[in-house]
Amino acid sequence: MLRTVNRVVLGLVGLVLFLVGGAVLAAGLGLDVPSWWPWGTKRDVLVSRSRRVHWHDQDWWWPVVIAVLALLVLLALWWLLAQLRRARLAEILVDSGDGEGALLRGRALESVLESEAETLDGVARAKVVLAGRRTAPAARVALLLEPHARPAVALVRLDEESLAHARTSAGLTELPAEVRLRAVKHRARRVS
Structure with missing residues (x-):
């Protein structure tokens, strides 16, 4: 859900920036723009002189503007890097003992761990x-x-059985795990 919302927001922000930038570029090149567009000719400016010098005498103005813009750039870069980071581990490097290593697909180990955990008493899924x-x-x-x-x-059986088998088979000294537990919710049924 969060991934979908993130992509939709990124797409909308990109579309708005693309349209506004294209319209400003079109006005700057002297192309026709809609009549409601605030900058319709080459001589129109984005920020008028009176607005530019309004805060000019205040010592705090330019440092605040620069700090806010720098913060926005850093947040945008952090957001971009968060999009590039993988949520899942694609492969695991297994020490084969001969100086070489073997690669184990992450999804394969996930699948084995899931199926072994589901065989534990009391675990539905x-x-x-x-x-x-x-x-x-x-x-x-x-x-x-x-x-x-x-x-x-x-939890004890998961650690001693499923996770221990995964550590042993992948040749890992440790496999830390964050475990979240939820109970099955059964719907009430009408009995006649």
């Missing part, structure tokens, strides 16, 4: 996402527990 670096992965696990499940027992 499991969702696993691997994050981090390929030499030091970390797991985010979401467990949907049945009503009869005991959360402490489910």
Whole structure:
């Protein structure tokens, strides 16, 4: 959901900036622009002289303007880098013991962890996402527990069985995990 909202907002901001920039460029080149557009000719300016010098005598004005613009640029760069960051780990580097390494697909290990976690008593469904670096992965696990499940027992078994098997098979010294537990919600049914 957040990813979709993020892409829609980015698309709308990009479209608005593209249209405004194109209209300003068209007016600057002397092309026809709509009559309602505030800058219709080459001689129109974006900021009038009176507006430019209005705050000119204030010592704080230009540092504040520069700081706000710099903050906006930094936020835009942070947002761009957040879009490029992967939410999932694509592959894990497994030490094969001979000085070479082997690559294990992240989705394969996620799938195995999910299916093994779902076999645990009291776990209705499991969702696993691997994050981090390929030499030091970390797991985010979401467990949907049945009503009869005991959360402490489910956590211990997940750590001692599923995560231990994953660490052993991938040759990892550690596989930190963040586990989120939720209970199954059953809908009330009418009994006749």
